[in-house]
Amino acid sequence: MAWLSAKRSVLVVVGLAFFTDALAYAMLPPFLPEYARTLGLSQTRLGLLYGVYAGALLLATLPLGRWTDRQGRRGPFLGGLAGFALATVLFAYGGSFGVLLLARALQGIAAAATWVAGLAMLTDHCPAGQRGLTMSAVFACSNLGLLLGPAFAGIITGTVVVESIFGIPGMGRLSIQAAINRDYTLILGDVIVFSVILVAMNFLVDLGYGFLDPRISYK
Numbered sequence: 001m002a003w004l005s006a007k008r009s010v011l012v013v014v015g016l017a018f019f020t021d022a023l024a025y026a027m028l029p030p031f032l033p034e035y036a037r038t039l040g041l042s043q044t045r046l047g048l049l050y051g052v053y054a055g056a057l058l059l060a061t062l063p064l065g066r067w068t069d070r071q072g073r074r075g076p077f078l079g080g081l082a083g084f085a086l087a088t089v090l091f092a093y094g095g096s097f098g099v100l101l102l103a104r105a106l107q108g109i110a111a112a113a114t115w116v117a118g119l120a121m122l123t124d125h126c127p128a129g130q131r132g133l134t135m136s137a138v139f140a141c142s143n144l145g146l147l148l149g150p151a152f153a154g155i156i157t158g159t160v161v162v163e164s165i166f167g168i169p170g171m172g173r174l175s176i177q178a179a180i181n182r183d184y185t186l187i188l189g190d191v192i193v194f195s196v197i198l199v200a201m202n203f204l205v206d207l208g209y210g211f212l213d214p215r216i217s218y219k
Contacts, residue, residue, distance in 0.1 A: 010125045011134060014118040015141035016199065017081060021111050022142040024088060025053060026149020035100070045097055052101055056108030057115075064109075065116045073121045080113030 032046050041049070068076045087110055091103035118138070126134045 010121050011137060014122055015138045017077075017114050017118055018138050019141040019145040021084065021114060022145030023149045024084070024107070024145075025111070026146045039097060039100075041097060049097070049100055049104060053104045053108040053111075056105040057112045058108075060109040060112040061116060064113050068113075068117045068120055073117045073124065075117075076113045077117035077121065080110045080115075080117060083110030084114065 028050060032050065035041055035049070036043075036046055064076060084107055087103050087106035091100060091107065094100040094103055119135075122134050122138065123131065
């Protein structure tokens with residue numbers, strides 16, 4: 001099938017990576033008041049915690065671009081994905097401002113590798129006449145992540161409140177308790193469930209391009 005071609009596969013993988021990166025980036029602001037309360041962080045430190053991601057990404061972009069040109073696309077792309085996942089786990093379990101700051105900086109560096117290598121992969125696999133449409137598709141995935149990130153974080157934190165007040169069992173409170181109790185099996189299950197939801201959403205978005213743009217065919 002044509003929609004399983006190398007070009008479309010790269011588009012789906014890169015779009016999903018950009019969506020996940022933007023989603024994780026945009027999920028932080030709703031949690032900042034909780035970090036300020038539990039760790040006693042000042043407004044300056046909260047701003048630094050949020051902004052160090054962009055600063056690290058900015059500083060790492062050009063060196064990683066040179067590395068991508070010399071070493072190829074796949075290594076930096078996969079390394080960026082793995083590094084982002086590990087940095088996110090470090091951030092989730094960070095108990096001090098220094099650890100959280102380090103995790104956010106590592107997230108920015110890993111995101112730079114993913115973005116630089118991902119855009120280069122798209123350029124390599126897409127004809128010149130379709131690059132504008134391809135770039136707009138992956139940036140739409142990124143913007144979707146930025147749009148849903150705060151709402152997704154708000155849903156998680158909001159469901160914890162609702163579940164606590166009304167005594168309703170749900171995944172929001174379950175996820176928080178699993179993190180507090182270091183229940184790694186339950187955390188893994190939550191991650192799998194949320195990952196399946198994200199993959200399904202991204203797949204539906206990709207299919208939706210075929211209906212919105214008549215130039216795209218899945219045959």
